[in-house]
Amino acid sequence: MKILAIHGSPRTTRSMTRQLAGFVLAGAAEAGAETEMIDLTDYQILPCTACEACSINGICVNPDTMPDLLVRMKEADALVFGSPVYIDNVTGQMKVFFDRLADAIHYQQCAGKYGCAVVTTAESGGDEVAGYLNHVLNYLGAVSVGGMSVATGGNPDAVDAAEPAARALGKKLADAVRNGYADPAQEAVIAENRAYFRTIVEENRDFRIDEYERWVRMGWI
Template identity: 40%
Template sequence: MNTIMKILGINGSPKGEKSQTRRLVLGVLEGARATGADVTFVDVCALKIQYCRACTTCYAKGECIHDDDMPALYEKLLDADGIVLGSPVYINSITAQLKTMLDRMADSVHCLHFTGKYGCAVSTAGGAMAEETAEYMNSAMRMMGATTVGTVSVNFMGNPDAILPAEKKAKELGRKLTEAIRTQWKDPVQQAYHADRKAHMKQLVLANKDVWTHEFDHWTAMGWV
């Protein structure tokens, strides 16, 4: 890539600077920055993001009924070449704040707005499910079209020093993310998944083209229909 790649890191922990997950997100960004990437960190819990109401206005118009911080964050997401999502484990999954952000992105699921982007995820847990939670975040990005390059997760199990090797792995993951973007890395398994998703979404959008006019226009502009 000739232009400077943009990496966006989003932390879903509400603990601010005390967040261990924040340390991992920043570790990924540090690794990416070391390779020359332009990095941006966002604390999603500091933003005002309202719940999705399932009104489908975004499907029809490409915009949301809510007046909050999500549109500006959405612009950052769409502008990024690589995305890092981070969350601690809250009852076997991501935090409510990060889930609220993802729920507001249904239009990106239908429009596959992350096609061509790359992502990775990090997660922390007091006891268990950090790996599964990180993979959930990656799966959400893949649903929107992204290719994911890996995860870093840590189950502390009463050992606060477990963050130290995890931070090192996070920096390595950041370098891996930028290398994937630079080389446009392809994963045959994910390519097959994306082909299936694209075929499914094509039929869904075509079946609703008279009401989901924004999404049909997007698919048409992309040359996918």
């Protein structure tokens, strides 16, 4: 069982968001998971240009390290998304990363995985951004087991106080991988999204034969 955390704070190892995600991974490790933390700033991820080339062959025209990150996501059983709140939303690093997930979203390459979201903020917006991170997990086809946000008020000790809850979230995530986790509301959203993406898969069936056949095997087409 492998659980991968991806956080978008430009503060890297000094980040309170990274610290919070680390507590989640610690809880997952206690439950028997192999864990890994990824700092998006360690990767060169260029912005999406909306050229739609990836729809033809699944390969982005941008010469960067995003393909390496996608491989690690696909190898994981569960994902933890983390971001601080920057002007009521995720960081720029996280948003560029999300935009580059378009092909993974259209082809539901994280279907069957689980996830959760962690957010830190000074005062406000934390719950909304955690909801957005979980929304992206659903777009990818993953089911979230929950999310949490910590409003620090400028006090870094606030994250330490949240450690027990974060570890509990990590254990819940590991348990979902091991035993399954159902949420009919999320599953309905995922099914609705998939019905929309099916048109893209069908339109490119002659170019993306393997992906099309995978959708047939999964019963999505």
